Amino acid sequence: MSALKYAVFGSGSWATAIVKMLCENLDEVGWYMRSIYTKEHLLKEQHNPSYLSSVEFHLDQLKLSNDINEIAAYADVLIFVIPSAFIHSELEKLNVDISNKTIVSAVKGILPETGLLLGEHFHENFQIPYDNIGVIAGPCHAEEVALERLSYLTISCSDKKKAQQLAKVLESHYIKTKTSDDVIGTEYAVMLKNIYAVAAGIAHGLGYGDNFQSVLMSNAIREMKRFIKKMHKMKRNINNSAYLGDLLVTGYSTFSRNRMFGNMIGKGYTVKSAQMEMSMVAEGYYATKSAFKLNEKNKKKTRLPIINAVHEILYEGKDAKKVFLKLTDKLD
């Protein structure tokens, strides 16, 4: 169907879901994963041992490798789905020329080492022009892709044709897509929503109810709008699925590991013990620090009461109950 070759980098649940989507349309999909065990298991059992293990793959459709350079050399379109905290060390292994390739971010955070979005990082460090940089945004829980429940994706790229091409190979009877030119805004939204999901989890853990959650989400989308506008001013409807929809699916869903992580904090776990309880990385933890730092750099700081509250709890050792009591007066 497509003359272009696609590859996914990463083997978590979202990476696995994207490989599944691509397999609906392509004869072959490149798939890089760090873990030798995961690769061996896939070869033997046709499914990812750790994530979305109900999804069966056809091995003849997969080009699997533990060598990031092999897959980077193979593909024209490189889709990165590695947790933001590990991206930097993975990219350090890259030594093939990727300057002519299209880079797609399905990463849910910004690189903690540089404070850059994945696209910005590739632009600055690999000289990829912005027209060759895309973003895959939800709202989309990987778990529901596994179940083939109808889901909508937003594909962003300043090159409209590239966005449409990518949208096309992701579409199927359970995936609908739309395109957008707001690469920076959608990537920030993907990151910010995880912070708000942590906040929703903390609120729930502290015993706040549905009435409060809805006020929290209503304030969160307004805060997200202010944050993104400050970072990249352009015309966007913050209520589109890629922003509001993604916030809601993460903030309200029981699948969300960020919400789960926040819930444990609200219930009194320390950050460390909550992280140890969970085998998955809660992206919102890193995102909180990154978003807070980015705002610190602003000459005139954006008003971010929710992000600041989560930061106080996760990084400044403050008591969740007290912080939220103060926060309730800043919401409306």
Added chain:
Amino acid sequence: MSALKYAVFGSGSWATAIVKMLCENLDEVGWYMRSIYTKEHLLKEQHNPSYLSSVEFHLDQLKLSNDINEIAAYADVLIFVIPSAFIHSELEKLNVDISNKTIVSAVKGILPETGLLLGEHFHENFQIPYDNIGVIAGPCHAEEVALERLSYLTISCSDKKKAQQLAKVLESHYIKTKTSDDVIGTEYAVMLKNIYAVAAGIAHGLGYGDNFQSVLMSNAIREMKRFIKKMHKMKRNINNSAYLGDLLVTGYSTFSRNRMFGNMIGKGYTVKSAQMEMSMVAEGYYATKSAFKLNEKNKKKTRLPIINAVHEILYEGKDAKKVFLKLTDKLD
């Protein structure tokens, strides 16, 4: 605390919650209820027999009556919390002069007989000036008020001072308030959200998952914005709690009877049998007809794919599964 006398008309869960809020601040609250049984039960057991029965009242704070005129004569501020379908017949009993009183709507729909909001109805039929008309909007499930879980209300009145006065008597350690001058917009929001909650319920009943729900809600708030803008154009932030927050608490909460009603429809119940199963009135059922009719009157119709879909299912006898399959192509 207040020289003004307040009264609540209605005895459902939201009416009971508002009486509870007022009792936190006032020495006496007027309370009209149609049912003699409910009044007798309250006098004997200090709680509403049918709704929020965990809430204990102090009888010396309540002026109870089954005579709407007695309570209307007593109070300066009349808060109506009667299901929209019964409002008209209740108001026909009114024969005392209320032209100098403040009328507050906590009704969750428009009067099916006239297609008017409660405020509009009082303005047209009782010559109440718009400055004396207010609205109490959520997001607020009555059930959480009973539990004294932190909730936020928006009080709208074009007379700012009146809005502040009313806000003040509703506030307590578990109720925060804000005021607004968008009487018409907030009242439409209260009504429309119930339709979207029915839609959310139908989707759930049909087997759509969280990913789809978030897309549905993201489209719903954009549709709500278009609808309200057409009805009453003014500057408003549709993401404020009274609009988006209220939509979310109703669309996502398990307390919502509209969602429950929709869920039964999605699962294959007929409208009639779903209504019979539920002892409460699902306001969204009536709201769907009213909103659809209002839009029919527009010379240039507003694009309302969700409301139209729910109308097709509830009033045009169309198959929910087929209607939603078509709807999924209209959302993004």
